[in-house]
Amino acid sequence: MPLLAGGVGCGHPPATPAPPLRRGRAVGGEERGSARLSTARHGSARLGWARHGAGSGGMFSWLGKQGGGRERGGGGGGDVVQTVTGGLRDLYLRKLLPLEEHYRFHDFHSPALEEADFENKPMVLLVGQYSTGKTTFIRYLLEQDFPGMRIGPEPTTDSFIAVMYGESEGSVPGNALVVDPKKPFRKLSRFGNAFLNRFLCSQLPNQVLKSISIIDSPGILSGEKQRISRGYDFCQVLQWFAERVDRIILLFDAHKLDISDEFSEAIKSFRGQDDKIRVVLNKADQVDTQQLMRVYGALMWSLGKVINTPEVLRVYIGSFWAHPLRNTENRRLFEAEAQDLFQDIQSLPQKAAVRKLNDLIKRARLAKVHAYIISYLKKEMPSVFGKENKKKELISRLPEIYGQLQREYHISAGDFPEVKKMQEQLETCDFTKFHSLKPKLIEAVDNMLANKIASLMSLISQEESNMPTELVHGGAFDGTMAGPFGQGYGEGAKEGADEEEWVVAKDKPAYDEIFYTLSPINGKISGINAKKEMVTSKLPNSVLGKIWKLADCDGDGMLDDEEFALAKHLIKIKLDGYELPGTLPSHLVPPSHRKPLQTAE
Numbered sequence: 001m002p003l004l005a006g007g008v009g010c011g012h013p014p015a016t017p018a019p020p021l022r023r024g025r026a027v028g029g030e031e032r033g034s035a036r037l038s039t040a041r042h043g044s045a046r047l048g049w050a051r052h053g054a055g056s057g058g059m060f061s062w063l064g065k066q067g068g069g070r071e072r073g074g075g076g077g078g079d080v081v082q083t084v085t086g087g088l089r090d091l092y093l094r095k096l097l098p099l100e101e102h103y104r105f106h107d108f109h110s111p112a113l114e115e116a117d118f119e120n121k122p123m124v125l126l127v128g129q130y131s132t133g134k135t136t137f138i139r140y141l142l143e144q145d146f147p148g149m150r151i152g153p154e155p156t157t158d159s160f161i162a163v164m165y166g167e168s169e170g171s172v173p174g175n176a177l178v179v180d181p182k183k184p185f186r187k188l189s190r191f192g193n194a195f196l197n198r199f200l201c202s203q204l205p206n207q208v209l210k211s212i213s214i215i216d217s218p219g220i221l222s223g224e225k226q227r228i229s230r231g232y233d234f235c236q237v238l239q240w241f242a243e244r245v246d247r248i249i250l251l252f253d254a255h256k257l258d259i260s261d262e263f264s265e266a267i268k269s270f271r272g273q274d275d276k277i278r279v280v281l282n283k284a285d286q287v288d289t290q291q292l293m294r295v296y297g298a299l300m301w302s303l304g305k306v307i308n309t310p311e312v313l314r315v316y317i318g319s320f321w322a323h324p325l326r327n328t329e330n331r332r333l334f335e336a337e338a339q340d341l342f343q344d345i346q347s348l349p350q351k352a353a354v355r356k357l358n359d360l361i362k363r364a365r366l367a368k369v370h371a372y373i374i375s376y377l378k379k380e381m382p383s384v385f386g387k388e389n390k391k392k393e394l395i396s397r398l399p400e401i402y403g404q405l406q407r408e409y410h411i412s413a414g415d416f417p418e419v420k421k422m423q424e425q426l427e428t429c430d431f432t433k434f435h436s437l438k439p440k441l442i443e444a445v446d447n448m449l450a451n452k453i454a455s456l457m458s459l460i461s462q463e464e465s466n467m468p469t470e471l472v473h474g475g476a477f478d479g480t481m482a483g484p485f486g487q488g489y490g491e492g493a494k495e496g497a498d499e500e501e502w503v504v505a506k507d508k509p510a511y512d513e514i515f516y517t518l519s520p521i522n523g524k525i526s527g528i529n530a531k532k533e534m535v536t537s538k539l540p541n542s543v544l545g546k547i548w549k550l551a552d553c554d555g556d557g558m559l560d561d562e563e564f565a566l567a568k569h570l571i572k573i574k575l576d577g578y579e580l581p582g583t584l585p586s587h588l589v590p591p592s593h594r595k596p597l598q599t600a601e
Helices: 030-042 046-051 084-102 115-119 134-142 186-196 224-229 234-244 261-268 289-306 331-346 348-380 387-396 398-409 419-426 439-465 475-480 503-515 527-537 541-551 561-575 591-600
Strands: 123-128 160-165 170-173 199-204 213-216 247-253 277-282 315-317 524-526 558-560
Touching: 084 115, 084 348, 084 439, 123 134, 123 234, 123 261, 134 213, 134 247, 134 475, 186 199, 186 234, 234 261, 261 289, 277 289, 277 331, 289 315, 315 331, 331 348, 331 475, 348 387, 348 398, 348 439, 387 398, 387 419, 398 419, 503 561, 524 527, 527 541, 527 558, 527 561, 541 561, 558 561, 561 591
Parallel strands: 123 213, 123 247, 160 199, 247 277, 277 315
Antiparallel strands: 160 213, 170 199, 524 558
16 A cells, blocks of 8 residues: 655645654765665655666657666666666656655655656646536547546546556556556545545557557536535646646637636646646637637637736647537638647657656756755744744745745745745644755755756657657547648649649649740740749749749759749749748659659659
8 A cells, every 4th residue: 555755744644544654864865875765664665666667668668669778786876877767767766855855845745756657658638627528539539439438518527537558448446546556646545535436547458548648637617516525636636647747738618718716726736837738629610710719819818817927828729529520611720730739749759758857857946945945944943932933933934035045045936836835834844843954965956957967868869869750659640640631631732742634734824824925035934034923922032042943943044834834833832821842742843844854863
């Protein structure tokens, strides 16, 4: 049975009936190296994985690649690593974990990391109000049902469902799931049975799930039901997932744009994870173009009041289910938006290592700030009398203390935890049991951030270079790669690619009329005369220069009637909003120039 990380919390009960853990003394300085793993003598199951994880594969081992390396030595020689996973795990154990334990970071912010947190596949969290299409979106991506799936207009999904790959189809209930060391959910046990009874893992042999895992969440309700009836802190659970997933997708229904107070609180729980958030405006085919414009504007206005970032969030518009569109006016828009969203999801496996490294850096910066806060409170406490009054005074002065520490240690204001939340947590803590500042622990983390991270970045580049460009296959992703229904097929420069007749021929009579007004000599017009006609398009010279290079197939500095028609066709492509090809596709080569071109090749 998993135990709570980090010793006795400040007034927080243990998540299981197991006796609470309490350390007699803080773990010593970092010079003990990996002897830190002896923390297991305190009864903590958290570090058990450290004895078995040294030989794990690379950061992308979940893709089925060979591990390709082990850390040198199992004890004190962990500075030299050959895998990203090994490097991250080793840095966390030897440099960051001692600081977290010494200043009870796990009681205030986030539980200790486990091996599964380093090894797990990229995860996507879906969040939204009820009946916005979250479960249908997963069904659309997988193109098959999954255990525990319920779809309907009423609030159907009442549980958190982790949809993951498995050799056989089935589901694992929450209480069994949180004791599985291979799954990254062990620390969810602290939310108690009320949550675990509403949490399950749905496993099925689906190609998409070999690369990513998807977390389906219950629809967010309005009123007291959201806060009281669930029996657990919904926003705290969302925050736990947000810290560990690679992408957070907020789904909105085009017919229900109101962001309730409860949904607003849920979005605010993603504070600090803004780079992971994407917004999907679903069921957009149920409104016409004019209504869609108004809906989009209303959504952006509502989001601006909830998400306090100066940048505009990326909003994907579409209808994500495998049914005919009810309104086809914006079909091309929906297809382009779906393609962009698929590309974003497909990029997650490649970016997984960088994301985990980034999260470790954010965690280290927060742990440092937390150590400064706790040690300052310890230093200010009296040794004998007036402890309770001094504690109340320090808590009320916490914003002032933040400012003082910010100036003293040159820390950015954005690295400090939220004042109000920190004050609430400190209310139940015994300040006399806090520890004073240990410079060696801080120096170890500073050294990690300044020097060790750089070596891991080079390893990440090596591992990413050996990966295929698109890692997510199967389901809806296979329908976006090639064929006549792929994005842009038969449009722009690709028009006429599968036709026998030269695509420019249908407009050539009109182009010929212009050609013969430009004084051709021996069937060709000079560059000067061609320029006079081409600049009437008002395209910039850089674009016209590229068109000239593509159209002048024989490179003689002049254009015959077919080359001129090709130039006009390329101008039309650009004016229609399409990109020009880098090299002239074979189907656009004028018929009279095809044989010499093939001979030259």
